[in-house]
Amino acid sequence: MSEALLRKLGEGKYEVFSAGTNPASEVNPFAIEVLKEKEIDTTGLRPKLLSEFEGQTFDIVITVCDHAKQECPTFPGAKKIDHWSLEDPAAFQGSHMEILTVFRETRDEIERRIKEFLLQGKTMNDPMSSLKL
Numbered sequence: 001m002s003e004a005l006l007r008k009l010g011e012g013k014y015e016v017f018s019a020g021t022n023p024a025s026e027v028n029p030f031a032i033e034v035l036k037e038k039e040i041d042t043t044g045l046r047p048k049l050l051s052e053f054e055g056q057t058f059d060i061v062i063t064v065c066d067h068a069k070q071e072c073p074t075f076p077g078a079k080k081i082d083h084w085s086l087e088d089p090a091a092f093q094g095s096h097m098e099i100l101t102v103f104r105e106t107r108d109e110i111e112r113r114i115k116e117f118l119l120q121g122k123t124m125n126d127p128m129s130s131l132k133l
Contacts, residue, residue: 002114004040005035008040010118020049027042031089034100034103037104058079059080061080061082062081062084084113086110
């Protein structure tokens with residue numbers, strides 16, 4: 001969700017990548033559903049392993065769940081590393097509507113943090129070539 005949200009909110013100004021320590025075989029259908037509710041393009045989204053990006057240089061790396069922070073490889077070339085402590089909505093168990101609610105809450109929290117990050121100028125002072133979420 002982070003990748004798609006920043007692509008939209010960043011208005012194409014950023015090269016954005018998203019990966020996980022143990023990604024699923026496909027993007028979670030609940031994530032797709034809640035992104036489409038906000039008219040966010042999900043074309044081309046796919047789960048990716050962090051290892052696909054090892055050795056690459058990033059301006060900013062943001063981990064978004066505590067599990068990823070603990071297992072995330074180092075990105076020595078990153079100009080900034082940040083962590084947003086979020087619960088993984090895919091780990092939640094409940095009814096269809098309860099799971100959807102948790103995904104919406106997570107989507108909204110990621111959106112809020114991205115907007116705050118952009119507004120604070122953390123990404124505008126030095127235009128980035130890439131951002132990893």
